[in-house]
Amino acid sequence: SQTIHQWPATLVQPVGSPLSLECTVEGTSNPNLYWYRQAAGRGLQLLFYSVGIGQISSEVPQNLSASRPQDRQFILSSKKLLLSDSGFYLCAWSVVRGKYNEQFFGPGTRLTVL
Amino acid sequence: AQSVTQLGSHVSVSEGALVLLRCNYSSSVPPYLFWYVQYPNQGLQLLLKYTSAATLVKGINGFEAEFKKSETSFHLTKPSAHMSDAAEYFCAVSYAEGGFQKLVFGTGTRLLVSP
Numbered sequence: 001s002q003t004i005h006q007w008p009a010t011l012v013q014p015v016g017s018p019l020s021l022e023c024t025v026e027g028t029s030n031p032n033l034y035w036y037r038q039a040a041g042r043g044l045q046l047l048f049y050s051v052g053i054g055q056i057s058s059e060v061p062q063n064l065s066a067s068r069p070q071d072r073q074f075i076l077s078s079k080k081l082l083l084s085d086s087g088f089y090l091c092a093w094s095v096v097r098g099k100y101n102e103q104f105f106g107p108g109t110r111l112t113v114l
Numbered sequence: 115a116q117s118v119t120q121l122g123s124h125v126s127v128s129e130g131a132l133v134l135l136r137c138n139y140s141s142s143v144p145p146y147l148f149w150y151v152q153y154p155n156q157g158l159q160l161l162l163k164y165t166s167a168a169t170l171v172k173g174i175n176g177f178e179a180e181f182k183k184s185e186t187s188f189h190l191t192k193p194s195a196h197m198s199d200a201a202e203y204f205c206a207v208s209y210a211e212g213g214f215q216k217l218v219f220g221t222g223t224r225l226l227v228s229p
Binding site: 032042043044046049051057088090092094096097098099100101102103104105106107108110 | 146148150155156157158159160163165204208210214215216217218219220221222
């Protein structure tokens, strides 16, 4: 069966510090991968998605970047964190079922920028 | 463009009462619709999905949803609420952009269940 891991689970960082969040998927190959951010009281915002190694698409211009160095590894980074980067970050992978994708989510990382 | 509207950021029910969480969608093509549940500080778990088969869809934990094209709705219901149903619920619609399937989510509805 497939599983998705994220770490760390929680993180408190000062403004201006770098960020690296990691997501790995087990039990599948060549998955589509996604990074979402969930801010307090708001829905999920798609940040990045990837269809393969080194292939990253950005949904919104921002202070963050993503990389996919291996097939089942997806990393979210920042060189200098802003207060507005605080939130709950979710990684997801998807399986194609005909005309739609079904997405499966990781446990998330709670990021607090102080 | 596809979009989803969830009416009511918070819904409160008593244990044993009917649960009704509302979702309306906007889609230029036949939609694929999903309901996800999120427990505190956890990821999202798929409750159920509509993929153009039966319009009444049954999911996990006793939830079901009915697709009504004439009303562009996909409301989530459960006949009898349980304390463990307290969570945040998200409706989502799948769409294709640039040959890639994405999901757009509603802003969520927090379900509160009182004894």
